[in-house]
Amino acid sequence: MLAHSAPQTLSITRPDDWHLHVRDGAALQTVVPHTAAQFARALIMPNLKPPVTSTAQALAYGERIRAAATVAGYSTFEPLMTLYLTDHLPPDEILRAKDAGIVGVKLYPAGATTNSDAGVTDMRKTYSTLEAMQRANMPLLVHGEVTSPDIDLFDREAVFIDTQLIPLRRHFPALKVVFEHITTREAAQYVQSAQGAIAASITAHHLLYNRNAIFTGGIRPHYYCLPVLKREIHRQALVDAATGGSPRFFLGTDSAPHATQLKEHASGCAGCYTAHAAMELYASAFEAAQALDKLEAFASFHGPDFYDLPRNTGQITLRRESWTPPQSYPFADTSLKPLGGGEVLHWRMA
Ligand code: NCD
Ligand code: ZN
Numbered sequence: 103m104l105a106h107s108a109p110q111t112l113s114i115t116r117p118d119d120w121h122l123h124v125r126d127g128a129a130l131q132t133v134v135p136h137t138a139a140q141f142a143r144a145l146i147m148p149n150l151k152p153p154v155t156s157t158a159q160a161l162a163y164g165e166r167i168r169a170a171a172t173v174a175g176y177s178t179f180e181p182l183m184t185l186y187l188t189d190h191l192p193p194d195e196i197l198r199a200k201d202a203g204i205v206g207v208k209l210y211p212a213g214a215t216t217n218s219d220a221g222v223t224d225m226r227k228t229y230s231t232l233e234a235m236q237r238a239n240m241p242l243l244v245h246g247e248v249t250s251p252d253i254d255l256f257d258r259e260a261v262f263i264d265t266q267l268i269p270l271r272r273h274f275p276a277l278k279v280v281f282e283h284i285t286t287r288e289a290a291q292y293v294q295s296a297q298g299a300i301a302a303s304i305t306a307h308h309l310l311y312n313r314n315a316i317f318t319g320g321i322r323p324h325y326y327c328l329p330v331l332k333r334e335i336h337r338q339a340l341v342d343a344a345t346g347g348s349p350r351f352f353l354g355t356d357s358a359p360h361a362t363q364l365k366e367h368a369s370g371c372a373g374c375y376t377a378h379a380a381m382e383l384y385a386s387a388f389e390a391a392q393a394l395d396k397l398e399a400f401a402s403f404h405g406p407d408f409y410d411l412p413r414n415t416g417q418i419t420l421r422r423e424s425w426t427p428p429q430s431y432p433f434a435d436t437s438l439k440p441l442g443g444g445e446v447l448h449w450r451m452a
Pocket of ligand 2 (some may be wrong): 121122123147283356358
């Protein structure tokens, strides 16, 4: 392609992040401003320790996030809150949550990922709560991986579709479902073609990288997340889904900060931190697919449309400019290494 034909700036409706981890306490001061600088709203994951399992806890957590945004000068940033589904989340909590503006309930299969020990051990234990969610039009946000050790790590998402998701959706056909951070061709195809109210979030790192990134020149723990990066054919299927214009696919960074020493560890934590340059990373992925014109709908329209929330009215501008994010940020009393820190990016938020 001729360099001079490439756009130098890109202005789009202000986007939202439909899948975000910000942790709590002093960590908020590092990560919330990164997100609030780019996004109007972010859907906050409830996998704290202990998990966010009540409306009251979610509202209080939301206030702490707002406070961290306000201190940094982003007083209009809106955290959208979720509850953590356990074997014991009572159905009547769903109505309280709905009334309080809680946006979804997150399913972590027990043991699937960071802070998921309180997650669901058997879907049947949640049926009365899912019934209440279906009635209240409360979306179920799904970490779609089986956890049994006999299933290969790289197959856990595909197996989840057949053994968990399809039966679940057959049982609750009117339940709105978001298949979070999809990583495989199977998941993209399922979401594209399934009946009923289903959508998927897609991260920037799963659009940019395949599993080689974890092993290039040595083991690279900052590229380790769950669901883990997959083969190139899967990355390509995700790019096709994200850039294909279907309203069922939208932006969710899954930015998941962990202290440097917990990533660079014999048993390193899963999670990639991308909030420092989220839109820049998505812009790179869409540009590589020659689909920058599809970024706005993916980042700013499909999410609110699925969640029945208004689209944002403001704009952001990305400029073609080379810059290098820092290798590390202060993070509570430790440090946080962003994905691709110290490496040149070619887009920058104005
Ligand atoms: C997330 C985290 O660290 O909270 N980690 C990750 O690898 N994505 C949890 C999750 O979304 O699975
Ligand atoms: Zn996540």
